[in-house]
Amino acid sequence: MTATPSLLDVKDIRKAYGAIRAVDGVSFSVRPGEIVGVIGPNGSGKTTLFNSILGQIRPTSGSVEFSGEDITGMSPLELARRGIGRTFQTLQVFGGLSVRDNLIAAAQEFSGTMPGRLFAKPDAGLGQRADEMIELFRLKHVAHLPAGSLSYGQQKLIDIAMAFMAAPRLVLLDEPCAGVNPGLVDQLRELLVQLNRTQGGSFVVIEHNMGFIMRLCPHVICMVEGKVLAEGKPAAVQSNPAVLEAYLGN
Amino acid sequence: MNRITTLFAALGLALAAAPALAQAPIKIAGLVELSGTGATSGTNFDNGVKLAVKEINAAGGILGRRVEYTSGDTQSNPGVAKALAQKAIDDGAYVVMGPVFSGSILVSMEETRRAEVPNFTGGEAAAITQKGNPYIFRTSFTQSSAMPKVARYIKNGIKAKTVDIMWVNNDFGKGGRDMIMKSLEAEGIKVGVDISTDPGQVDFSAAVLRAKQSNGDALFVYTNEEESARALRELRKQGYAKPIVGETVLTSQKVIELAGEAANGAVAHVGLTADAPLPTVRAFDEKFQREYRSKSDHNGLKGYSGMYVVKAITERIGKVDGKAFAAAMKGAKISAKDHPGVLMDVTFDQNGDLDRESFLTKAVNGKQVVVETLPPLGAK
Amino acid sequence: MSAPARRAAMLVAIVAALAIGAAFLKRSDVYLLTLTMVYLMATFGLNLTVGYAGQMSLGQAAFFGIGAYVAAIALKAGVPFLAVMPIAAVACFVIGLALGFPALRVQHHYLAFATLGFNVLVYLILRNEEQVTGGTYGISAIPRPTILGVSFEGHLAYFHFTLASLVALGALLWWLLRSPWGRAFAALRDNPIRAESLGVNITAYTLLAFAIGAACAGVGGVYYASLVEFIEPGPFHFSTSLMMLLAVIIGGSGRFYGPVVGTIIIILLPELLRGSSHEALKFMQKWYLVFFGLAVVALMVWLPGGIVSLADRFRRRSTS
């Protein structure tokens, strides 16, 4: 352990469905500004772990601490207010709103009070910030179209941009590359690196795409059957025989 | 056909000849409950007016002018009735017929009053004619004139000391219940249980059970047609054996038809009935059945006789003028001998209330039978 | 001219045409138009709840009724109209919060059930609590407003007053929907789970959307009482709520002018048919609700966006 206090501490999380242990004692920590990748074959418990951290399901045991505060079992709303953002495995945009409105909606609740927002300017003072993100994600040509009418890749970009709009301290990304064409994968990785540099938040990324994780994340965790099998630098994890066996032997 | 009617027809034809028919028709507007809880009452009333209008036109119209009758459906809703009244006035109605429901007429009569258009109603609530509206006229008894007759029957006819009351909680039922309470008290009869039921209620088991468990000597039922039928069926189902008395509705044709044999034995006072032992009413009954293939209830007679009152008074004043009409109605006496369409001798008072003979009826084997003719209140 | 400017110009033209044209209409037609506008206040509010915030409300007529009864009682007691309106709106808003809070706390889709039950309850109370509501006799002789010495007693004056109020209410809603609140409503309609993860307090916003919708119905109720000058429980039965919901949906829920089309179909059109004496139209009148019901089913199958979304379809087809 280094001297810097960690931002997120996951301590011995377990989640059982009857006799099946989906997550079986996982612990790890994330330092400020760090990008952590979580890999593992299908059914290794990655998403269950994610949902336990994010308050979507209640873990059977274990705890999650964020900046030293116990956040286990908190609602998604409370987590969001503490500066934890996320993306979903499946597409989750506001289909009826324009791209720009999607981005503003993603950040407007983090400033001011509710009555204050009623009387705020229509763009809630976030128009410029939204335009910057639109620029960064190269969505300018579709900025005023309803998000639901765009292609899958474009919606994915919106989805990810939304998670970063409010500059959260921690973002959990659930398979950002799923369903994205290979050309976009590189762009995505560059975007994430750039966001990490400019905004300084910490990321946890679940991903199947090994290449993507290996190039993006300085620290990688490999999960198999609900347990952490290996943890460390990408190259080390990648060459770990147990990891190789778990992937190839499957 | 009646001799007088024939005479009238001939006279009418002669008068009507060429120029008269070319004149603009006299517009009569109907505001009637063709749907909703009052559908049965409103449809009958409407049919009664239509039949009268058809006859009047066949006989040359009123003052030689054809009568044009259009009716609108109030849906048993006072708000709609009010809108329709406005429409009738816009369309230049000479007289407005209806609505039948007291709740509706209480609202729509404000419109006809404002426009000074005479308005005949089938409503029986006492309040209608107590508002000093000079343009409102009845086609039937009020609850305040009918209920004393019912109370008298309960005292003298079935010699009951205590009576249970089952009534429907709407303007009609509530008004009747308050009135019968007063009348029973006046006759020294006690009220047992006081059972309120809902408009449109379907399940009467609890209500009937309460009546059954009471120690009253008879049950007075005052609900709308369908509810009366359901109550009678439930009373029969639970084996209620004491006399069942009503006012007008309980032994009406519709109730008897719906309740089937459960209606047998029920007794009710009625102001008007198609089974009245009078030649004018018999003639009406026959014509109505021929025209509509069903027997008219009291509302059909209300509409029919009401329309003939319009004709009689208009011919009396000799012009089509709503204000003069309303003035001529005050204290008017119309005899059935001169105007068979009014069915019975009738007198109107200053408020628009009417008085005439009435009947005590009983449901016997699926039919309403008149067991006694009661004299008018004013002719004690 | 830009699209928004063109739309604004069209709106002004329509409102002006209505305001001027009413003087040439018959009294009963003016009444009908006013009635349609009064219902429109309630359906505008319902559209906020259903269309913009995505919550099923089956109790709009209850709030309409509460507004009407508050108005009837207060107006008869001599409270000025301009004071009655906010009282009714606030009453409905607060009752909406009180009803919605426990319902939403448990499960979000229970709002529909709770509102339906609430409507039945309100109806029963209106009918049975005679001392306050007049029971089935209702309350009659409700006065029309006089504001700053100007009387709106006449049918045309009241029509203009209602039209102006409706435009004001519409403008208020328009402004609300353009504010960040409107965006939050749409977000929770489109994707409540995502919205919550982005810090949108979905319970609070749902509650607000519902209560604001209820308040609009309350305002509509005030105008209704004063228009008809008589109220009884009948018009506030939950079947009216269903019709209002259908008005919003067939018009186009979540589209600003959707309720206008829907309310015309539900209130104005049947009454116009009823008034006609033409044989073909009489036939239509009799079968109107049959066609209407079938049209609702067909609309759900082929055009779930409602009638107003037809315009979008044509536009998209012509541009692509």
Add this chain to the structure above:
Amino acid sequence: MGDLVQLLVSGTATGAIYALAALGFTLLWQAAGVINFAQGEFVMLPAFAMLAGLAFGLPVWLAFLIACVLAAIVLGAGFKQVVVDPLIRHGVIPLVIATLGLAIAVKSTVRAGFSAEAHPLPSPFPTGQLSIAGINVSYADIGTLALAGAIVIGLQAFLNRTVTGRAMQAVAQNTESARVLGIDVRRMVLYVFLINAVLAVVAALLIAPTYLAKFDMGDSIGLKAFFAAIIGGFNQTRGALLGGVLIGVLENLVGFYISPAYKEGVALVLFLGVILLRPEGLLGKAEERKV
């Protein structure tokens, strides 16, 4: 005491009829995700079908059988094919709206095309009543209880004991796993629609003789069925039964001991209480929050 027993019996009889309608309601929800706001009209239509049969001079039982067949075709398979299938993919709300529209269309068709008035339907049971130890119970109530009870018990047995019944339950609980298990989901769902239609005919047969057949008779039955289903637990067949009987009995008790004026409020208060305190219903299981 006699009062109470009589109230309980007739309340249970009425409640059993609500339960029949509620049962179909729940089955549809479980198996097909349909909230049918036209459920009351599904009871009203067979009443008129039987009325038509009787008008042709058919005996009651034959009119009933024909109504069952017609209902299975029109309200079962037809409803599924024409309304539910095209709409189910749009989600629950459009389907709810569509059934609302359907209810209006059906009601208005009967009113405009047939009659706006109420019509009597003969009771399948003899009139009169049975007296045991001072307690009077009408034959109609006994008959209603017996028939409704037999149907409910039979249906439960079918669902629990037969292969088809169990398959249907599997579909109701989890469509996906049922499909994986090789169950013909489409067929099972169709069965549920057919059962719902036949339950509605039985409810009509039992309810129309005392309540009278009328175009709007479905309003109150539909609402009661809806309340009963939620009170008992929307995802439990037994719940509908409990909810229906509870409403029937409590209505009678309130109508007798308190006031008939608030009798209609009973179901409602119970309903509001349940959705606020135990939203999954008295017998229901809480649904896990889905992501």
